[in-house]
Amino acid sequence: MAIARDTESLSSSLDAEQLGLDRAGLLGMYRDMLVTRGIEERGHILYKQGKIPGSFYTGRGNEAGAVGVASAMQPEDAGTPLHRDMGVHVTRGVEPWRILAQYMGREDGPARGRDGNVHMALIEQNLVAMVSHLPAMMPVAVGLALAFRIRNERRVSVCWYGDGAAARGDAHEAMNFAGVRRLPVVFVCDNNQYAYSTPPQLEYACANLADRAAAYGFDGVVVDGTDILAVYSEAKRAIEKARQGGGPTLVECVTLRMEGHAVHDNAFYVPRELLDEWAKRDPIARFRLWLSEHVQASEAELSELEEQVKALLAEAQKRAESSPAPDPSELEQGVYAEPEQPQENADA
Amino acid sequence: MPEKTYLQAISDGLRQEMRRDERVFVLGEDVGVYGGAFKVTVGLLEEFGPWRVIDAPLSEIAIVGGATGSALMGLRPVAELQFSDFVSCAWDQLVTVAAKQHFRAGTPVPMVLRLPSGGGFSGGPFHSQSPESAFTHVPGLKVVCPATPHDAKGLLATAVDDPNPVLYFEHKHLYRRIKGEVPDERYTIPFGKARIERAGDDITLVTWGAMVYTAAGAAAELQSEDVSVEIIDLRTLQPWDKEAVLESVAKTSKLLILHEDTRTSGFGAEIAAQVVEEAFEQLDAPIRRIAAPDTPIPFSPQLENAYIPQVEDVASALRELAAY
Numbered sequence: 123m124a125i126a127r128d129t130e131s132l133s134s135s136l137d138a139e140q141l142g143l144d145r146a147g148l149l150g151m152y153r154d155m156l157v158t159r160g161i162e163e164r165g166h167i168l169y170k171q172g173k174i175p176g177s178f179y180t181g182r183g184n185e186a187g188a189v190g191v192a193s194a195m196q197p198e199d200a201g202t203p204l205h206r207d208m209g210v211h212v213t214r215g216v217e218p219w220r221i222l223a224q225y226m227g228r229e230d231g232p233a234r235g236r237d238g239n240v241h242m243a244l245i246e247q248n249l250v251a252m253v254s255h256l257p258a259m260m261p262v263a264v265g266l267a268l269a270f271r272i273r274n275e276r277r278v279s280v281c282w283y284g285d286g287a288a289a290r291g292d293a294h295e296a297m298n299f300a301g302v303r304r305l306p307v308v309f310v311c312d313n314n315q316y317a318y319s320t321p322p323q324l325e326y327a328c329a330n331l332a333d334r335a336a337a338y339g340f341d342g343v344v345v346d347g348t349d350i351l352a353v354y355s356e357a358k359r360a361i362e363k364a365r366q367g368g369g370p371t372l373v374e375c376v377t378l379r380m381e382g383h384a385v386h387d388n389a390f391y392v393p394r395e396l397l398d399e400w401a402k403r404d405p406i407a408r409f410r411l412w413l414s415e416h417v418q419a420s421e422a423e424l425s426e427l428e429e430q431v432k433a434l435l436a437e438a439q440k441r442a443e444s445s446p447a448p449d450p451s452e453l454e455q456g457v458y459a460e461p462e463q464p465q466e467n468a469d470a
Numbered sequence: 471m472p473e474k475t476y477l478q479a480i481s482d483g484l485r486q487e488m489r490r491d492e493r494v495f496v497l498g499e500d501v502g503v504y505g506g507a508f509k510v511t512v513g514l515l516e517e518f519g520p521w522r523v524i525d526a527p528l529s530e531i532a533i534v535g536g537a538t539g540s541a542l543m544g545l546r547p548v549a550e551l552q553f554s555d556f557v558s559c560a561w562d563q564l565v566t567v568a569a570k571q572h573f574r575a576g577t578p579v580p581m582v583l584r585l586p587s588g589g590g591f592s593g594g595p596f597h598s599q600s601p602e603s604a605f606t607h608v609p610g611l612k613v614v615c616p617a618t619p620h621d622a623k624g625l626l627a628t629a630v631d632d633p634n635p636v637l638y639f640e641h642k643h644l645y646r647r648i649k650g651e652v653p654d655e656r657y658t659i660p661f662g663k664a665r666i667e668r669a670g671d672d673i674t675l676v677t678w679g680a681m682v683y684t685a686a687g688a689a690a691e692l693q694s695e696d697v698s699v700e701i702i703d704l705r706t707l708q709p710w711d712k713e714a715v716l717e718s719v720a721k722t723s724k725l726l727i728l729h730e731d732t733r734t735s736g737f738g739a740e741i742a743a744q745v746v747e748e749a750f751e752q753l754d755a756p757i758r759r760i761a762a763p764d765t766p767i768p769f770s771p772q773l774e775n776a777y778i779p780q781v782e783d784v785a786s787a788l789r790e791l792a793a794y
């Protein structure tokens with residue numbers, strides 16, 4: 123039986139090297155985290171300015187989890203990131219301006235205004251657009267892995283879900299099927315300690331959500347979700363294990379949701395002290411410090427990178443704002459996919 | 471042309487699809503070693519192996535989600551739900567994920583869900599339902615209800631070709647009772663194209679699935695009373711062949727709609743509404759609907775007979791329409 127185990131933080135650049143991360147790769151991960159947070163900060167402002175319709179969710183506190191896992195994936199791997207995982211889209215190369223256009227419901231958002239917020243994905247990047255119903259993407263992620271297994275491809279599916287959504291039956295059916303068939307899927311539980319206003323003790327009665335993996339016949343591991351290298355390391359191990367035919371792993375990334383459930387929610391129910399404590403473990407600040415200590419990233423180098431990201435996002439916002447609104451006359455198009463070729467041999 | 475049962479036509483059709491396209495695979499409960507609860511998938515495991523004929527756990531969510539995910543990655547799953555009744559367990563996967571995926575994300579979900587449906591054998595409230603109408607209300611899904619062995623095979627081939635989620639309702643009561651000619655070679659039958667089961671001039675009777683045979687029995691009775699009934703077998707409900715119905719109504723001016731599903735918000739209501747919208751002036755009588763009453767489908771044969779429309783119910787409605 124698998125037992126959930128805690129992972130240790132990485133402490134040296136040697137460890138990173140062993141993971142196959144070079145200096146450029148490490149700085150790239152830092153940049154992806156900055157872009158992720160930057161897009162959400164801009165989105166927040168745009169929302170308050172009334173430029174983003176509907177609701178607006180951020181993943182503040184989850185950047186290490188999202189970018190760390192996505193960085194451990196290969197391009198041919200696939201996944202179903204959720205509403206705190208915008209960093210996955212960024213890491214896999216969705217251009218920031220298209221994400222902002224998505225938020226604003228414009229034509230150039232991946233969902234072309236047909237769906238909002240992070241309900242988007244580019245299939246070219248092997249990502250599948252999430253639905254609101256949580257965690258309904260879990261069985262789908264298992265289906266991606268099923269396709270890889272049937273075709274004997276060395277590809278892995280990554281399946282994200284939250285601590286709250288873990289309570290629903292979809293999670294059970296997905297993990298059970300994946301375990302039974304030893305499918306190449308990695309379950310990533312973003313445990314940000316709250317499901318809207320509901321705290322962990324009202325969500326689940328086991329010590330760690332990763333403990334549940336044992337019930338499905340695979341390993342579970344708890345990782346510090348604010349430490350991007352620890353996340354990367356565990357995700358890489360799990361993904362490569364799945365690729366080798368070793369079956370699923372459940373990686374539980376523990377962090378704290380640093381903002382309300384969505385912008386309308388001030389999270390009054392989260393104790394101030396808890397927020398203060400986790401603020402000290404901000405994933406971006408932690409990684410910045412690590413980079414300066416272990417790969418000699420100078421203050422000048424890091425702030426230049428930060429300025430570049432700011433400029434990129436300012437440009438992205440302009441471009442997104444100039445993206446046209448979708449054309450209502452096209453509303454009824456695309457409900458169905460058109461058959462590829464006309465059906466030959468038709469016999470009425 | 472060989473004669474086959476409805477069940478054999480589906481089974482042979484499925485095998486043919488799997489032989490011609492290696493992307494096609496089968497997923498469901500007891501579909502492998504056992505050959506499916508109704509034996510539709512018998513022999514497939516032996517021929518195609520355990521990764522193309524996948525015995526799933528009792529897990530409709532995993533089956534439909536698994537089909538959706540693998541379809542997104544380019545496979546062509548044909549998933550079997552043991553009884554169409556259990557589709558309710560997978561509603562989210564089907565209605566929330568699969569149906570909306572192309573509209574929202576532009577990614578096709580080419581999958582077929584085989585759904586053994588319908589009553590007539592004391593299956594009771596949970597093994598006899600005909601839930602097709604509910605899914606016609608979900609944009610993004612296609613709904614297919616073959617009545618004959620020939621259509622069962624041809625519509626299955628079209629369903630496999632189709633890049634959308636297709637719900638293929640196979641009527642359990644037809645499985646072994648109904649035989650017909652089925653070509654050996656592969657053929658497709660376009661969706662949205664009705665079949666004239668019987669040509670006639672006086673009354674149009676629109677139906678699908680097992681009710682085609684009930685309709686035929688009633689029409690034969692009326693023939694001896696000199697009333698000529700045209701039976702339209704819709705074959706598919708989403709899309710459905712409105713033109714064929716309007717054309718027939720233009721000729722007969724009287725319309726009877728018959729279905730095994732319950733009456734309120736059954737697909738018959740949609741047909742009636744559209745005919746009224748588009749052909750009101752051609753009607754010489756109020757449209758009639760014959761459907762199951764608005765109750766769950768009961769168990770005991772006496773109750774079930776009262777529930778499922780019978781030849782006599784249809785015949786007397788036809789007589790009333792003829793006299794109108």
Ligand SMILES: Cc1ncc(C[n+]2csc(CCOP(=O)(O)OP(=O)(O)O)c2C)c(N)n1
Nearest residue numbers: 206254255256284285286287314316317318
């Ligand atoms: C089936 C379902 N019920 C309710 C909701 C409303 N809802 C959206 S997010 C959320 C909390 C989810 O918590 P968790 O899974 O921990 O993810 P988090 O938002 O905390 O990242 C709720 C209740 C939903 N999206 N889906």
